Amino acid sequence: MNVVEMRGIYKYFSDTCANKNVDFSLRKGEIHALLGENGAGKSTLMNILYGLYTYDAGTITVNGARVDMENPATAIRHGIGMVHQHFMLIPQLTVTQNIFLCAKEAGFVLNMPTLEARVEEMNRRFGFRVDPSAFVWQLPVGIQQKVEILKALARNIRILILDEPSAVLTPKESDELFSTLQSLVREGYSVILITHKMQEVLDFSDRVTVMRAGEVVDTLNVSDTDAHALANMMVGREVFLQRQTKPQPTGEPMLEVCDLTVKNDKKLDWVKNISFQVRAGEIVGIAGVDGNGQLELGEAIAGGRTLESGSIRLCGKDITRSSIRRRLDMGLAHIPDDRQKKGLVLQFPIKDNILLSGQRSKQYANGFFLNTKKIEARTRTLVERFDVRPTDINLPAGSLSGGNQQKVILAREVDRGGKVLLAFQPTRGLDIGAIEFVRAKLVEERAKGAAILLISTDLDEIRSLSDRILVMYEGHITGELPYNAPLEQIGLMIAGHDTTTIEKARGDVQ
Template structure:
């Protein structure tokens, strides 16, 4: 029986049709995955179901009853809960306080023992293993994700929308999370899973609906499809995300980091005396759960963050106290973690974003005026080479999709002809087609004998691209491993277990 039915849904933003004639249903006790590229219309459709958007045409039925989903409060009253990708928890409050925040059951005076008892009941029923009296800031992100799910369950939701639920989890935490999700489905809860990770769809979902350009391509049973077929439905062609690099000869170190210590914005040491090097023709991957010092490490290397102790060398030259400009001149290129805030000026056209950092060169400036013809010609060549869409160099960067924004950044940085490429979360938030493109370009840089430092929380990405891998936890490296290391070992390292303490099997006895 279909517990949710969305029939012939249309949603317009001005003249743009984000959802066109969408038919989508979810059965009771089903885990139904929703796949599609950025801009395919997945989030718009789920925002309609949760009452954040009003659809322009179509019908929504919950348990066979037509519903006017005018607001999230209506959705909640109909048993729908949404767990967003970015947690909405207050760190200074306990698990129980966060779960009951805003609920009438909390009352004017908190009856903590009774509320904790109710949390523990749900805990036991679904095996969430969450301490009801723990402060949010004290618990791992994997447990925080479960708290978000408990919040919607406590509001009696029977239909759960999970938006990229494993984005910041270790492999073991992903398994634990989906064990709980499976337990929910066995109890008759319906789960809608929005994810870009094909392995999650194939391992945990019952059915999958693929969307492209605002329309449904197909809905199939997971047991009757495979990764290649799903990728073709998503982007209209074959996609290859398998490991593309083979062993090669590495040259001299182009980036050397020695005993580096860096503080975060709150004054705490988040990088604690780390040392490593990246050689010619090598991709060194740094893995770890988000928030363990990787971002501060990358910012220190590029010159965006003050270095407390230690030394950085580019091409053998010390740049520890050098300006960003000097580091760029020494051959450093940088793909930042946040393309909107750090990589682009959204109000500028594509052509101007493509020369940032090079705008003072004789090629594009005569000292007073910009050489517009040269800038435009240069931009047209890069837009064609990197398949930026639309191919209009006057188009504002803020109007591009996430994948095309990242292509503009990648084109600019590769065009510098760097010796060292620093890529931080280079495919975060990108669809499968854009991800394939960015990864291929990084491999091409490596094959041109450039040194590539890849910092990513996407373990699949680290494994598929890296020659060597360092795993970072709490500001230090737990050890160096290879791409074919068992996932159990990666999980232990990412959770803070030094490599020397891990059994050869990679599993805890």
């Protein structure tokens, strides 16, 4: 019996179609995995089911009845709950206060002992061990997630959506989570698991729906498929942007990362003992699904995050402990992952964003004072050469489209004449024209002899630009592949299957 039935769902974000004629169904008592790359439309679909997003066309049926999913309150009333990747908890309140926050059953005057007893009762029933009176900020992430699940269960949820629940967990916490989910489905709950980790699908799910570029590829019983087939479905599409270049002879190693270990914001080791080199004249691509340590790696190289151990060398010199200023001066160019937060001052006009990081240089300043004429002249040249539109250099950067904002950053960083370019998600969220422009510029810099480290979750981008591909999974570099490695192989590796497993999978098929 289907508890959820979504038919012909369409969702547009301005001009982009995030969900295109999506059909999805959930059976009672199953764990149903929703598998796909970043941006495949999984989270969008589930946010629609949970009433967070409106949808442009289609119907939703819950327990046999048509539901107009207006907001999360409607969803909760129909027994649908969602645990987001970023928890919606109030850290300063206790577990019990969080669980019964806004719950009608709690009444107007809170009787804490009674409510805490109810939390204990749920603990017993679902096999949790969560201290009802603990403050949420004191709890490790794994327990916080359980509080989120309890919060949903306390609202009489029967259908639970989890958005990449294991992304923030340690392996042990993940195991606990999945055994919890399995006991929930035995009690008749239904679970939707948004994931891009193959193993979670194969080990814990009953059925899987694979999404790609906003559309459903197929829905299958997990027992009828294997990693090989799923990887193919997940990434095996026509490649839009064909590779234009062949690897060229490379020069000296310009960026050397040795035994690097970096912690994430939650103080967990998130980059683990990574070593690699980028030589002059090559593009090294780091492929991987978001959250596998790329952010921490990129910030450590840029100098924005302290590292636990290991060393980094730039142009042959040690920069492990160097300031960001020093790294820039030594020849690092940096296209950050978040252009609005890390790359631009949105309130400043274009010309002042071109100036950013060069304000003390002889090029733009006469001693203490800025040389407005030189700044404006240089900005005009760059705006023309990088095709920034509109061309009014006095417009605030915040008024530009994403593609043009990225061009301003690219212009500034390339113009500084760096020998090493760290390009982190350089085309995320850009339109096709801007994507092509940015990629062409990267190839141009490579031809001029720059060493480029490209970190991207977009496999097309990795494949069309990189001369070598490193795969990052759970903080490790799990393998190096040549530029012409088959897409399916990369797809398997970013989902946590190493090459040996692939060989095995191949053997099984043959």
